[in-house]
Amino acid sequence: MKxxxxxxxxLGLGLGLRGEHFNHILEHxxxxxxxxxxxxxxxxxxxxxxxxxxxxxxxYPIVMHGVSMSIGSTDPLNFEYLKGLKKLADEINPKxxxxxxxxxxxxxxxxxxxxxxxxxxxxxxxxxxKIKQVQDYLERPLILENPSTYxxxxxxxxPEWQFLKYMVEETNCGLLLDVNNVYVSSFNNEFDPIEYIxxxxxxxxxxxxxxxxxxxxxxxxxxxxxxVVDPVWELFSLAWERTxxxxxxxxxxxxxxxxxxxxEELLKAKNYMDGFKKQFVRSEAIQKDxxxxxxxxxxxxxxxxxxxxx
Amino acid sequence: xxxxxxxxxxxxxxTFSEIQHWMQHQLMHPQFxxxxxxxxxxxxxxxxxxxxxxxxxxxxxxxRDCMEAQFPALKHALGRPLFLQFTDLYLLEYPSKSYTLxxxxxxxxxxxxxxxxxxxAEVKESWPDFMIELADFEFLVNTSFDExxxxxxxxxxxxxxxxxxxxxPVFHLLKHDFPISSYYKAAVNDRNPELxxxxxxxxxxxxxxxxxxxxxxxxxxxxxxxxxxTTKSISSAKQFLIDQFNIDKKELESHWQQWxxxxxxEGFFIKK
Numbered sequence: 001m002k003x004x005x006x007x008x009x010x011l012g013l014g015l016g017l018r019g020e021h022f023n024h025i026l027e028h029x030x031x032x033x034x035x036x037x038x039x040x041x042x043x044x045x046x047x048x049x050x051x052x053x054x055x056x057x058x059x060y061p062i063v064m065h066g067v068s069m070s071i072g073s074t075d076p077l078n079f080e081y082l083k084g085l086k087k088l089a090d091e092i093n094p095k096x097x098x099x100x101x102x103x104x105x106x107x108x109x110x111x112x113x114x115x116x117x118x119x120x121x122x123x124x125x126x127x128x129x130k131i132k133q134v135q136d137y138l139e140r141p142l143i144l145e146n147p148s149t150y151x152x153x154x155x156x157x158x159p160e161w162q163f164l165k166y167m168v169e170e171t172n173c174g175l176l177l178d179v180n181n182v183y184v185s186s187f188n189n190e191f192d193p194i195e196y197i198x199x200x201x202x203x204x205x206x207x208x209x210x211x212x213x214x215x216x217x218x219x220x221x222x223x224x225x226x227x228v229v230d231p232v233w234e235l236f237s238l239a240w241e242r243t244x245x246x247x248x249x250x251x252x253x254x255x256x257x258x259x260x261x262x263x264e265e266l267l268k269a270k271n272y273m274d275g276f277k278k279q280f281v282r283s284e285a286i287q288k289d290x291x292x293x294x295x296x297x298x299x300x301x302x303x304x305x306x307x308x309x310x
Numbered sequence: 311x312x313x314x315x316x317x318x319x320x321x322x323x324x325t326f327s328e329i330q331h332w333m334q335h336q337l338m339h340p341q342f343x344x345x346x347x348x349x350x351x352x353x354x355x356x357x358x359x360x361x362x363x364x365x366x367x368x369x370x371x372x373x374r375d376c377m378e379a380q381f382p383a384l385k386h387a388l389g390r391p392l393f394l395q396f397t398d399l400y401l402l403e404y405p406s407k408s409y410t411l412x413x414x415x416x417x418x419x420x421x422x423x424x425x426x427x428x429x430x431a432e433v434k435e436s437w438p439d440f441m442i443e444l445a446d447f448e449f450l451v452n453t454s455f456d457e458x459x460x461x462x463x464x465x466x467x468x469x470x471x472x473x474x475x476x477x478x479p480v481f482h483l484l485k486h487d488f489p490i491s492s493y494y495k496a497a498v499n500d501r502n503p504e505l506x507x508x509x510x511x512x513x514x515x516x517x518x519x520x521x522x523x524x525x526x527x528x529x530x531x532x533x534x535x536x537x538x539x540t541t542k543s544i545s546s547a548k549q550f551l552i553d554q555f556n557i558d559k560k561e562l563e564s565h566w567q568q569w570x571x572x573x574x575x576e577g578f579f580i581k582k
Contacts, residue, residue, distance in 0.1 A: 040410045046458025048520035068409035074327040081409045106330045110406045111337055111369055112376075112414075115330075123326045151361035152351045153329060154321050188361070190353045218355040219364060 005141045005174035008096055008206050011061050011247040013266050018252070022052045024259040029059060032263060036249050039066035039097070043084040057092045063207070063249075064089060065176075066099040068110065071130050071144065072117035073103035082137050089138065096206060098143035098176045101127070101164065116149040119156040119163045128170040135173065143206050145176035148184040148213075148222035159191065161199040168204045175200065177243075178209035179236045180228065184220045193235055202243045210236060210269065211251040225254030227265050236269065238276040245273065321348050333365075338405060340366040373401055373414065380415040381448045383497035387441060387505060399425065412452065419446035436508050440488045447490045454480055454515055455522055465518075466579035468571065472544040474582045480517035481578070483535055485510070491526050518577030525576055530555065531569060542582075 012033030017025075024030070035056060042053050056062070068081060089097055102114040117123055134142050144167070146160060158166070164175055177200065186193035212226030228236075228250070236248075250266040324332075329349055336344050340363075350358035377397045378385055385393040403424075404417045419442050426438040459479035466475050484491070489506050491513035496503035512532040514525045527535070530551065538547040548566065551557050573579060 044410060044412065044458075045456045047456035047517070049456060051461070051520050074330050078409065084409075103330060105406075106327070106334050108407050109334065109338075110408060111334065112372060112406060112411055113337075113365065113369055115333065115365065118326055118329050120326075126326060150364040151358075152353075154347075154349055154351055155324050155329060188353075188356075188364075189351075190355075218360075221364070 003140050005143070005172060005204050005206055008141075008174065009061075009247075010245065011063070011095060011207075013269055014061075014063070014247065014249040015262055015266055016065075016249060016251045016253070017053070017056065017062075018256055019049065020256045021259045021262070022048075025056060026052065028259075030259065030263060032060065032266075034061040034063065034095070034247070034249075036063045036065045036251075037094075039064045039085055039088060039099075040068050042092075043088050053092065062092055062094045063247075064092075064094040064097045065145075066097070067112075067114065068104055069099040069134070070102070070104040070110075071099060071134065071142075072101060072115075072123065072127055073106055074126065075106050075108065077130055077133055079137070082134065086138055089140075096143050096174070097138060097140065098145060098174075098207065100145045100147045101160075101167070102147045114147040116147065116151060116153070118153040119158045119160055121157070124158065124163060124166055124170075128167055131167065131171040131173050135171065141172060141174050143174040143176050145178050145209065146181050146185070148178070148181040148188075150188050150219065150221075152189045159196070159199070160185070161196040165199065165201050168201050173204075174206040175204050176207045176209060177205050177239055178211070179239055180209065180211040180213060180232050181222060183229075183232045183235055184213050184222045187220045194238065197235060197239050197242065200242075205239070205243045205246055207247045207249065208236065208239060208243075209249055209251055210266075211253075223254050224251045228268070233268070233272050234276070237272040240273050241276045324349065333362075336362060337366055337369040338402065340370075370398065370401070373397070373406070376411050376414050377401075377418070380452050381418065381445060383494045384441060384444050384448055386497040386503070387444060387493070396422070396425075412456065415445075415449050415452070419449065437505065439508070440490075440505065443486050443488055443490050444493065447484070447486070447494065450482060450484075450515065451494075451522065451524075454482060454517055457517070459517070461517075461520060463580040465577070466574060466581045468574060470579070470581050472570075475544055475579045476542060476582045477535075477539060477578060478516050478518050478580055481539070482515040483532060483539065484513045484515060485532060486513075487511075491515075491524050495524060514578065516576075516578060523576060530557075534569075 014034035014036055015032050017035040017037045037053060042050055064085070066085065070078070085097065100114045101117060103117060104113065104115060105111045117127070131142055131144070146164060167173060168175060182193045182196050186196060210228050210232065211222065211224045212228055214221045214223045214225070248269055250262060252262045252265070256262070332344065332349055346358035346362050350361050352358045352361070374394055374397055378393070381393070388396065400418055400421045403421055406414055408414070422438065422442045422445055426442070428434045428438065457480050461479065463479070487508055487510060489509050489511045491511060493503050493506055510529070512527045512529055514527055514535065516523050533554070534547050534551055537550040538544060541547065548562055551562055552559055
């Protein structure tokens with residue numbers, strides 16, 4: 001693996017590329033620094049999504065972000081999947097490839113959820129072995145994101161931030177720090193989000209994610225369907241200061257508004273780049289809705305019927 | 311009855327693999343319950359079971375959402391409650407093995423065949439046949455939308471020589487026992503169609519400029535296009551109709567000119 005995580009560029013402020021915004025981007029070429037794609041949306045695409053991506057990739061830096069690598073599964077790696085991932089990367093030349101510290105299934109099944117990993121020495125050993133295999137296969141560093149989690153296993157013995165640190169030390173992989181996920185997981189699993197961020201290996205953080213969530217009172221669901229809340233901005237401010245600034249991206253996947261609304265929300269990040277000054281207060285509106293889906297990835301299915309010619 | 315609890319050492323000894331198999335089983339079969347406390351920590355706000363339930367709810371809700379997006383007309387035909395019942399059973403029988411959600415509904419038509427209520431009856435009802443045809447059709451629509459094909463072609467015009475005509479790369483000719491295309495279009499355009507009676511129907515599903523088009527055609531046009539698709543020759547397709555259906559050559563030519571004009575406009579043809 002020739003490329004080092006520390007050599008990856010700071011791309012500035014980017015947005016998740018969503019089908020709802022294809023036409024706007026092609027017509028207006030908005031002043032966004034870069035786009036992140038969901039890898040699985042394009043790996044097998046031979047239709048409009050891929051056609052649009054090829055045009056966008058000519059004009060903007062692209063990062064590939066996956067949801068199905070299942071690096072934390074006790075199943076062996078799916079090399080058919082990795083082959084498709086590598087082929088897409090060869091074709092669109094992304095700045096890097098990321099996925100999540102999670103598993104999506106065992107016994108060759110896929111729950112299509114980003115499931116939490118038990119954090120202990122056994123899982124650390126297995127996951128670091130798999131990260132090395134992936135990096136060797138892809139011939140580039142793998143960037144892994146902290147997922148939003150809703151439970152902690154009894155068998156977990158290592159705090160997540162420390163697990164990420166060990167993972168980086170062992171494999172030289174990079175980290176995608178999802179600040180919203182830190183907030184969501186810290187509320188759901190009752191840990192200190194500031195201690196979490198302070199414990200990370202900052203020099204290996206390649207990218208940050210921002211997103212909105214749904215607060216249900218006794219738990220928070222990572223819905224990506226609303227603006228970023230103030231406590232998350234404050235955590236972003238801390239992470240920005242500690243990392244010295246790094247590529248930052250806003251995800252908006254449910255109730256997706258007009259492109260300009262997403263862009264405006266992203267640009268708010270500039271207000272939080274001058275240091276972590278505020279007292280961190282966990283305070284926000286509660287909207288109880290038991291039907292919310294965690295880790296929303298159903299936007300991966302194209303709404304074919306809406307674009308039919310009769 | 312006293313429930314046996316694992317000791318602290320037994321809890322700690324659960325392997326990585328055991329934990330994942332347990333959790334996956336809990337997601338896919340939440341009705342069986344499970345010894346949550348052995349695996350999941352409770353917090354001051356939620357019990358271990360409540361923590362797990364967040365994942366259990368999301369698992370089925372997410373996949374239901376995807377199935378609703380992939381089968382909007384079938385959902386209309388069955389009604390949402392029944393559609394979701396079928397979906398839940400389908401996901402138990404055919405849990406996803408693919409890295410892409412695009413494949414989620416791949417076996418839904420097959421599942422409906424296997425589970426039709428009159429499967430063993432000598433005389434079968436017709437409505438399951440309609441649902442099965444519709445499911446297969448909707449999955450084809452989904453795959454056609456993103457099918458790999460080279461669309462870097464020259465569109466044919468009225469001036470294109472007939473022997474230079476070719477069908478667009480994504481082109482499916484369909485024959486159904488029910489009016490599937492008209493039902494589908496009415497359902498996805500919120501025209502609230504009623505369940506149709508059996509009636510043979512023919513249609514062409516195609517993609518032009520990365521947009522899908524769905525056009526109903528006559529049986530004779532279906533035969534013509536089928537022959538054209540295999541021979542790639544308009545004159546061969548015409549001769550086929552003349553030979554097989556005893557159609558007058560002049561009459562056919564007159565029809566063909568009308569078909570051609572309409573199909574050129576609808577994006578059926580490219581120039582070889």
